[in-house]
Amino acid sequence: MKNSFLFIIFFSFGILSAQNVSTFEKPPIYPGCESEPIDELKTCFNNKINTEIFSSFKVPQIVTDDNYKGELNVLFEIDKEGKISVLYVDAVYEELKEETKRFFESLPKVAPATYNGKPTFYQYSLSIKIPLEDPAEIKTQKETPSLIDIKNTEDLNADVSNEFDSVNDGIVKYEKLEYSSQLNIPFTHNYYSRFDQQMNGLGTNSHTAAKPFIYEDVAKYYDFKAEKEALIKGSDAWWSRKLWNEHLVAVQGKNFWFTADPVFDLQLGTDTEADFSTTYNNTRGIFIQGGLGKKFNFTASIYESQGRFAQYFNEYAISLEAEGAEPIVPGRGLAKPFKDRGFDYPVAEAYLSYTPASFINIQFGHGKNFIGDGYRSLLQSDATSPYPFLKLNTTFWKIKYTNTWMWLRDVRAEVTEDGAFLTKYMANHYLSWNVSKRLNIGLFESVLWSNDNDRGFDINYLNPVIFYRAIEFSTGQDAGNAILGASAKYKWNNKVNLYGQFILDEFSLDDITGGEKSWKNKFGYQLGVKYFNAFKVDNLLLQLEYNRVRPYTYSHNSIVLNYAHNNQPMAHLWGANFSEAIAIGRYHYKRWFADAKFIIGKRGFDFNEGDDFANYGSNIYRSEVDRNAETGITVGQGNTTNVFQADLGGGYVVNPVTNLRLFTNITFRNYDPQANTAAALNTNTLWFTVGVRTDLFNWYNDF
Numbered sequence: 005m006k007n008s009f010l011f012i013i014f015f016s017f018g019i020l021s022a023q024n025v026s027t028f029e030k031p032p033i034y035p036g037c038e039s040e041p042i043d044e045l046k047t048c049f050n051n052k053i054n055t056e057i058f059s060s061f062k063v064p065q066i067v068t069d070d071n072y073k074g075e076l077n078v079l080f081e082i083d084k085e086g087k088i089s090v091l092y093v094d095a096v097y098e099e100l101k102e103e104t105k106r107f108f109e110s111l112p113k114v115a116p117a118t119y120n121g122k123p124t125f126y127q128y129s130l131s132i133k134i135p136l137e138d139p140a141e142i143k144t145q146k147e148t149p150s151l152i153d154i155k156n157t158e159d160l161n162a163d164v165s166n167e168f169d170s171v172n173d174g175i176v177k178y179e180k181l182e183y184s185s186q187l188n189i190p191f192t193h194n195y196y197s198r199f200d201q202q203m204n205g206l207g208t209n210s211h212t213a214a215k216p217f218i219y220e221d222v223a224k225y226y227d228f229k230a231e232k233e234a235l236i237k238g239s240d241a242w243w244s245r246k247l248w249n250e251h252l253v254a255v256q257g258k259n260f261w262f263t264a265d266p267v268f269d270l271q272l273g274t275d276t277e278a279d280f281s282t283t284y285n286n287t288r289g290i291f292i293q294g295g296l297g298k299k300f301n302f303t304a305s306i307y308e309s310q311g312r313f314a315q316y317f318n319e320y321a322i323s324l325e326a327e328g329a330e331p332i333v334p335g336r337g338l339a340k341p342f343k344d345r346g347f348d349y350p351v352a353e354a355y356l357s358y359t360p361a362s363f364i365n366i367q368f369g370h371g372k373n374f375i376g377d378g379y380r381s382l383l384q385s386d387a388t389s390p391y392p393f394l395k396l397n398t399t400f401w402k403i404k405y406t407n408t409w410m411w412l413r414d415v416r417a418e419v420t421e422d423g424a425f426l427t428k429y430m431a432n433h434y435l436s437w438n439v440s441k442r443l444n445i446g447l448f449e450s451v452l453w454s455n456d457n458d459r460g461f462d463i464n465y466l467n468p469v470i471f472y473r474a475i476e477f478s479t480g481q482d483a484g485n486a487i488l489g490a491s492a493k494y495k496w497n498n499k500v501n502l503y504g505q506f507i508l509d510e511f512s513l514d515d516i517t518g519g520e521k522s523w524k525n526k527f528g529y530q531l532g533v534k535y536f537n538a539f540k541v542d543n544l545l546l547q548l549e550y551n552r553v554r555p556y557t558y559s560h561n562s563i564v565l566n567y568a569h570n571n572q573p574m575a576h577l578w579g580a581n582f583s584e585a586i587a588i589g590r591y592h593y594k595r596w597f598a599d600a601k602f603i604i605g606k607r608g609f610d611f612n613e614g615d616d617f618a619n620y621g622s623n624i625y626r627s628e629v630d631r632n633a634e635t636g637i638t639v640g641q642g643n644t645t646n647v648f649q650a651d652l653g654g655g656y657v658v659n660p661v662t663n664l665r666l667f668t669n670i671t672f673r674n675y676d677p678q679a680n681t682a683a684a685l686n687t688n689t690l691w692f693t694v695g696v697r698t699d700l701f702n703w704y705n706d707f
């Protein structure tokens with residue numbers, strides 16, 4: 005029957021279902037049940053209301069004339085004043101629905117349920133058999149046991165186990181178990197800024213670089229339940245709670261729980277530079293999360309999307325196209341052309357999280373990861389499309405050790421094999437050490453290898469405590485692309501954090517000390533500062549960050565072994581050969597939020613025109629053998645392009661539990677290259693967007 009999902013489990017005739025009576029909870033009391041012990045109140049309520057049904061419920065004439073035999077299901081609620089009201093009726097006849105509503109409106113007020121001594125709402129589901137049956141006779145039959153002779157029983161289904169119905173006895177009120185689970189907190193820079201200060205307090209033994217965070221780890225420093233409760237609004241009506249404060253579906257049993265919510269990203273905007281009328285995005289999907297026992301959790305999200313974005317965004321998506329001229333929506337994945345210069349791009353993400361012991365968490369799924377304390381990451385970012393991964397988080401003493409193995413793809417036409425995309429693999433180690441109450445140091449190593457000689461996923465890299473560089477040399481220099489890195493964070497005080505990263509793609513001491521700016525000096529660095537509650541304004545975060553990466557970093561002399569997936573960088577989304585300064589401000593007040601971001605940068609692109617087809621080091625997908633020179637290599641060389649981008653946004657959090665937001669955003673972007681080429685066009689964009697979005701991931705437009 006339609007909308008039957010509203011009724012999770014119904015008992016047979018006249019059996020009410022509701023949450024178990026806990027230490028702090030007392031169910032409603034029907035008139036005449038006042039003297040019953042508390043553990044008998046539900047049974048008394050059930051008996052009283054079924055007796056009322058048999059004596060006062062008027063079966064409509066059309067139901068009797070049709071000789072109908074079946075049942076109707078009703079969901080009703082008892083409010084804080086003890087009034088009974090029908091929420092939903094599921095029945096074959098409209099007349100039965102009307103009679104059900106009339107009957108429940110005629111019932112007397114009851115003593116309301118209480119929780120912790122205070123009146124609260126309570127819901128029941130009830131199944132009523134038609135024709136009506138006398139509860140007294142049913143009770144008598146149940147109290148008179150009889151032996152069943154299978155040989156003489158014509159209908160074996162008439163004798164049914166109570167095991168199925170008894171499952172409902174374990175269903176209790178959802179206790180927001182996600183906030184203490186081993187699930188990842190959906191990573192968005194905006195939401196993570198809410199608890200960034202608490203995680204970075206002086207003396208905390210937290211590790212903040214490897215993201216996404218796990219709820220259980222952050223719950224030591226930040227009270228998610230208190231945050232959500234402080235933002236509660238609206239009435240106690242079902243629709244109001246689901247819109248403003250709760251999951252659409254939330255079920256909790258003895259050894260399990262799960263939630264389910266729809267997700268949306270509905271946008272409408274305009275780009276002053278585009279020759280089409282509007283920009284839009286139309287994403288619909290579902291987000292499910294849950295837990296089995298205390299050690300196993302899971303989540304899944306499925307998105308179906310169509311969109312047309314600002315002109316520069318669309319052109320970048322087309323420039324990333326895969327074999328077969330399939331565009332790639334940056335950060336999401338492969339797409340199909342949709343109507344007038346739009347894209348159709350489905351996305352699915354999911355993972356399993358298992359915590360066999362308190363010091364280790366294992367995750368296997370399809371998604372993205374991030375390493376760093378800044379807005380950008382030079383080690384591993386979430387700017388690319390989702391990918392399959394296996395991750396181990398091991399935490400002990402002052403150490404957190406994160407191992408991530410990833411299955412990536414190169415989808416360019418020039419590297420396909422027999423019409424199939426080439427698979428490559430990446431293994432990362434990140435060791436975070438809290439040296440003191442103020443200082444954290446991180447060590448990073450990564451290696452990429454391809455399926456050469458059909459070796460597939462090389463077991464050499466499965467060991468979580470090896471040194472990748474040593475393995476790379478032992479298997480041959482061209483067998484893999486190894487990268488080393490480091491990070492540091494210093495807590496100046498409880499309001500100011502300093503952070504940084506260093507990435508080293510190739511090391512040659514003679515070339516570094518030679519002073520000739522060799523192409524082999526492939527490295528980059530990041531410097532940043534965060535200022536919490538800036539200028540004594542609560543919930544105001546200010547952030548400054550500088551990133552600089554030399555030419556040819558992240559590339560390799562083997563065309564496949566670039567540090568990328570689906571034609572998108574696995575680190576900074578500008579690739580290499582750039583310098584960049586970023587200023588960010590984030591503020592939130594109750595459900596309101598505002599963000600501002602300003603980027604000033606310099607990039608060096610290839611010309612790829614006329615007689616100049618040299619590789620100047622920005623395109624990490626090109627082989628290093630095409631480089632323009634051996635020495636004299638500088639950041640911004642080639643087609644030097646000055647970049648300025650400003651993003652101003654704000655909005656209102658409709659539902660804090662699902663992070664559903666109303667938002668508006670204005671993007672101003674100016675590209676000023678030395679020469680206009682296909683990769684670097686002189687553009688001056690003003691992009692205005694409004695919409696509603698379930699904000700579960702970062703989506704970057706500042707490439």
